[in-house]
Amino acid sequence: GQNIDQPTEMTATEGAIVQINCTYQTSGFNGLFWYQQHAGEAPTFLSYNVLDGLEEKGRFSSFLSRSKGYSYLLLKELQMKDSASYLCAVSLDTGGFKTIFGAGTRLFVKA
Amino acid sequence: DGGITQSPKYLFRKEGQNVTLSCEQNLNHDAMYWYRQDPGQGLRLIYYSQIVNDFQKGDIAEGYSVSREKKESFPLTVTSAQKNPTAFYLCASSTGEIQETQYFGPGTRLLVL
Secondary structure, three states, X not given: OOEEEOOOEEEEEOOXXXXXXXXXXXXXXXXXXXXXXXXXXXXXXXXXXXXXXXXXXXXXXXXXXXXXXXXXXEEOOOOHHHOEEEEXXXXXXXXXXXXXXXXXXXXXXXO | OOOEEEEOOEEEEOOOOOEEEEEEEOOOOXXXXXXXXXXXXXXXXXXXXXXXXXXXXXXXXXXXXXXXOEOOEOOEEEOOOOOOOOEEEEEEXXXXXXXXXXXXXXXXXXXXX
């Protein structure tokens, strides 16, 4: 079966660093996405990892270890506007265009 | 402005009624998708289409139907057979290449009266 696990909620302080973990067990793997979703809005793309290692993009970085089925999203210099859900998603190598999504981690940034 | 639009933003369904959710994109994307999102759950794939006049069932297709007569449009019908339709419905599109990210519309929230 296909499974993606993320923590349900996290709380962090403005200006701090937070790491959101994601573990996955899937049959077939093309790559791993991270999306940000504010309440009641559409998900927006943050990052895509295909190879092992760290990808840095401004205040956001994403890490992938394919052998461990593990990824994390690192958010630095947290701002209040970073309060949102963060969705981990795996693109499957099944011959079709299929991506499966985790339930998301709701991040609360407090002053 | 290129993008993907969904309408309406809110939709109310009466018992036994079929309703259709609109999804339009002007990104010239080949692939389009419909997802359902329930509180505390991830996005679940309902249907997807890789090319005009072709579509495949996702994980939760029962009670839903789609059509892809034009590249720009991928409407979703929620039929009376779908017994628990209350959810947030998201349409997405991509170029169709496996590693391409999906771009999402603003969503339609469907409520049952």
